[in-house]
Amino acid sequence: MLLIFITLTAAALNRAFVESSESALRDKLTSQLYALLAAAEVSNNEILMPSSELDALLGLPSSGVYAYVVNADGKTLWQSSSVLGAQLPPADILPSGSKRFNKSSLNNKNFYTFAYGINWVTETNQLALSFNIATDLASFNKQIDEYRTTLWGWLLAMAFLLLISQAAILRWGLAPLRRVGGELSKIESGHQQKIEQRYPQEIEQLTNNINQLLQQEREQKSRYRNALGDLAHSLKTPLAVLQSGLTQNKTDSTQQEQISRMNAIVEYQLQRAATAGSASSTGLLNVKNILDRMLDSLQKVYRDKAIKLDVSVNESLTFKGDEGDLMELLGNLLDNAYKWANSRIDVVAEPQGNKLCLRVMDDGPGIAPEQIANLLKRGVRADQSVAGHGIGFSIVGNIVDAYQGELVIEKSPLGGAEIRLIL
Secondary structure, X not given: OHHHHHHHHHHXXXXXXXXXXXXHHHHHHHHHHHHHHHHOEEEOOEEEOOOOOOOHHHHOOOOOEEEEEEEOOOOEEEXXXXXXXXXXXXXXXXXXXXXXXEEEEEXXXXXXXXXXXXXXXXXXXXXXXXXXXXXXOHHHHHHHHHHHHHHHHHHHHHHHHHHHHHHHHHHHHHHHHHHHHHHHXXXXXXXXXXXXXXXXXXXXXXXXXXXXXHHHHHHHHHHHXXXXXXXXXXXXXXXXXXXXXXXXXXXXXXXXXXXXXXXXXXXXXXXXXXXXXXXXXXOEEEHHHHHHHHHHHHHHHOHHHOOEEEEEEOOOOEEEOOHHHHHHHHHHHHHHHHHHOOOEEEEEEEEEOOEEEEEEEEOOOOOOHHHHHHHOOOOOOOOOOOOOOOOHHHHHHHHHHHOOOEEEEEEOOOOOEEEEEEO
C-alpha cells in the first residue's frame, strides 16, 4: 500500500510540476513573441528589428531560444542571430489571429514552438506574417529530471522513515501478544504452569481465560484420576474377598480363573483410562531421577538374580509428560527385563531430535519374531509359566499411543530382547 501511495503521489506531483513548467514556458514564449511584435517594423516587405532584439539569448548563436518571421509563402523574412548554426523545425504558417503552441522533434531534439499569425497593414499594402518563437527543451528536460530525482529522493526517504515508524509502532503495540506467545511456549515446554505476567485490558480477558482453562484441565484430570483410584479400590477389594473364599472352599478352578481375569481386566482398563498423555499442563520430568528410583526398587526385588546393570542417561535429560505414565512405562519394561535376563541389563535413554528414546536390552532368551505382534495384545504372555496377567505390553502400547510415539521389539545386541520406545 505504501508503494502504491508513493507511486501515485509521485505521478501526481510530477504531472503538476510538468504542467506548471509548461505553462510558465508558454507564458514566457508568449511575452517574448509579443515583445517582438511590438518592436518589429515593416518596410518594403522587409522586417526591421532593433539590434538588441529585446532578449540577449536571441542574439547568441545556438542559445536555445530562436525567433523567425515568415510570410504566407513560407519565406523567412527575418530570423534572430541565435538561429545561426541551429537546425529548427519548420515554421508554422497561420492565418491572421491564430495562435499555436506545440511540441515538435527534429534530429532527436525536442522543441516547444509558439506561433502567431497576423496581417500587417502598411500604407501601400497588406502583408500576411507568421511570428515563430521556439525553445530547445534540453534545459527544460534537465529541470524536469532534476525535479524528479529530488522528488523520488524525498519520497523514498519519507517512506523509509514511515516504515521505520510503523514497524516501531507495530512492535510496541504487539509486544504484549509476543509475551503471551512466549509464556504459552513455556507452558507447552513445561517450564511454567500458567500465564504469570499482567497484560493490557485488550488481551487481559484472553490471558485470564487461558489460565482458567489450564486450571480446569488440571483439576478435571485430578478428579478423574481420584475417581478411577476409588473405583479401583472398590472393585479390587470384593474381587479379593471372592478369590479368597473360593480358594478356601476349593471351588472349581474355572471360577478362580475367571475372577483372576476380571481382576486383570479391571487393572488394565483403569490404567488405560488414567493415561495422561502429552498435555499442555504437564511439566518437565528428569528422566534419570525416575529411572534411578525404578532401578533401585527392582534391584531389591530381584536381588537374588545379581543382575549387572549398565545405565546410560544424561543427568539433564528431561521429558515433557506425566510422571505416572513414565513410571508405568519404565516399570513394565524393566520388570520384564529383570524377569527374563540371565545376568545383564542395559538401559539407554537419549534425546532423538525433540523426542525421547528409551532402550531396554537384556541377555535373556529373547522374543521370537512371530510372538512380537501377539505380545501387544491384552492378556497374552510370552511364557505362561511366569506370573502375570499379560497386560504389561498392552499398557505400554496404550501409553506410547497417547504420546504419539513408537514401540519397537527386536533382538538385543546382548542376545535377548530389546524394547525401544520413542515418545
